[in-house]
Amino acid sequence: MxxxxxxxxxxxxxxxxxxxxxxxxxxxxxxxxxxxxxxxxxxxxxxxxxxxxxxxxGLVDSHVHLVFDASPDPVGRLAEADDEQALVTMRANARLALASGITTVRDLGDRGYLSLRLRDKPTADPAAGPLLLTAGPPITTGTGHCWFLGGGVGSGPEAIRAAVREHADRGVDVIKLMATGGELTPGTASHVSQFGVAELRAAADEAHRCGLPVTVHAHGGPGIADAVAAGVDMIEHGTFMTADGAAADPAVVEAIAAAGIPIGATVALKPVPGVARPPRIEMMLPLLIRVFLELRAAGIPLVCSSDSGIGPLKPADALAYGPAMMVNLLGVAPAEALRSVTSVAARACGLGDRKxxxxxxxxxxxxxxxxxxxxxxxxxxxxxxxxxxxxxxx
Ligand SMILES: [Zn+2]
CATH class of the missing domain: 2.30.40.10 (Urease, subunit C, domain 1)
Structure with a gap:
């Protein structure tokens, strides 16, 4: 060339x-x-x-779900799709992300390792999609957050270790583990832990033994605290949600800062006329903002990401709207907000020397x-x- x-x-x-x-x-x-x-x-x-x-x-979106279609019911739609149909959605999402300037994505939850097929299929078309890092199906409990993606395991450190080894054998780039419930999964609660510290430690140890980083979905304070104690590399969400609000635990915030663990703030959304945030999130928003201000004040790197796919405000091209939200909601300077979707995000994904x-x-x-x-x-x-x-x- x-x-x-x-x-x-x-x-x-x-x-x-x-x-x-x-x-x-x-x-x-x-x-x-x-x-x-x-x-x-x-x-x-x-x-x-x-x-x-x-x-x-090029932007780096450290938290996407290519397999979800950003419809009002992404979980239901995926349940109806066979693997070939799901791959059509994934390819369209990859193309849309790249066209919006996202040149690297980290998929933190597919179904049945489909993203590996996308990642490893040779394509001559440079517009087909961003560089793809992937976690495969997220590791969760049998009926835990996102169990329907196929990453449900029993409980106990040995089951977790086996799941991590299987993911590593399949060739994932990162281990994603659901430490708490999540908003997307009926029957789970975001503030409630799914795994204990021994299980999280087993995941982190086994991942590191396999040469992989581990990032943990955690909303509730106890789940966040356990993830930090377990030695994980990154925490997704980090909202310190309670049953009906959010409040950071200063001791845990200090521990995150001391460990230098970045938090994936999945705040980016693409405004759609007539579509509001989920009411529960809207109600909690002032408290969530306060949590993120406290995390930032402690010197914890905030990585702006999208969690794309999980709803109508989260299409695959949502990330570019994130920095303005960081500025408006958290009062950060524009350069800091732009770093959070470029150099800081790349470093958090282990690509700080290339992206x-x-x-x-x-x-x-x-x-x-x-x-x-x-x-x-x-x-x-x-x-x-x-x-x-x-x-x-x-
Ligand atoms: Zn997610």
Whole structure:
């Protein structure tokens, strides 16, 4: 492949709050060779001058469910779909995500390892989807949160170890475990733990022995505390939900911060006229905001993600709306919100040396948007171009 020079008005490199003005990004063999400000172009480069746009690293969505169709009843719809039909949904979601500038996704719950088929099927079409990391079916109790995805196991550390080993043998990239109930699953309660600390520790130990990171779905404070004590690598949601509200436990917050564990804040949603958040979440929102402010104040990295697929506000392209929500709800600076879907998210997924930054040696995954998301993060969904591994896919 020849050298490609991508030009724009300004560039957010994934880290710095100060944009690069009049950037040229030089790309060769799918990698970024160099980033320059102004100056001449190499004579042998093909030029893509994108005009009055801002370049950013391709977005990283650390928590998606490609298998869910973002309908009002994704669980029911999936139950009616055979594997081939489910794969059609997954492919469409992957394509939609990439077209919105998400160049890396981490699927934290499929059905029956279907995402491995998607990940491992060779495709000549660079627009087919983002880089896919996957957990396979999430490990849960027999009737626990998302049991219908097929990752239900008995209880006890040995059953958990066996489930982790099976996932590793199948070739997953990350272990996902449901430590508490969840909003999506009738008969479970988000604040109630499904596993004890011994089981979570068995999961973390076995995953690490297999060379895999482990991320844990946890809403309730006790489940979060057990996950931290077990030595997990990341916590999804981390809402400290109670039966009818949310309240962070300062000692647990301190433990998360001391362990350096990032929290996946699954806040991104795509506004749809006439569709509101689930009433329970709407009612809890002020308390959830307070929890996230306390997590952030403790220095815990917040990774903005979507949990895409689980409802009408969570289509596969929802992530780009997340940074504006981080700014509006939590009062963070735009650069911090943008880091939470680029460099910070990439690091949390174990890809900090390849993804989430526009820098020499990084994969040439780029998003160009109209406007300047460093001053107005609501500009992030106004996509002008997307590059994946140096190929323009939009
Ligand atoms: Zn999820």
């Amino acid at each position: 020849d050298m490609l020079a991508v030009r724009a008005d300004r560039l957010f490199d994934g880290v710095s709050a100060n944009p690069v003005e009049k950037p040229t990004v030089l790309i060769e063999n799918g990698r970024i060779l160099a980033v320059r400000s102004g100056g001449d172009l190499p004579a042998d480069a093909e030029v893509a001058d994108l005009g009055a746009v801002t370049l950013l690293p 989430g930054r526009i820098a020499s040696g990084y994969d040439a995954d780029l998003l160009a948007v109209v406007g300047d998301p460093l001053t107005d993060p609501a500009a992030l969904p106004t996509v002008a171009a997307v590059f994946r591994a140096g190929h323009r896919v939009r």
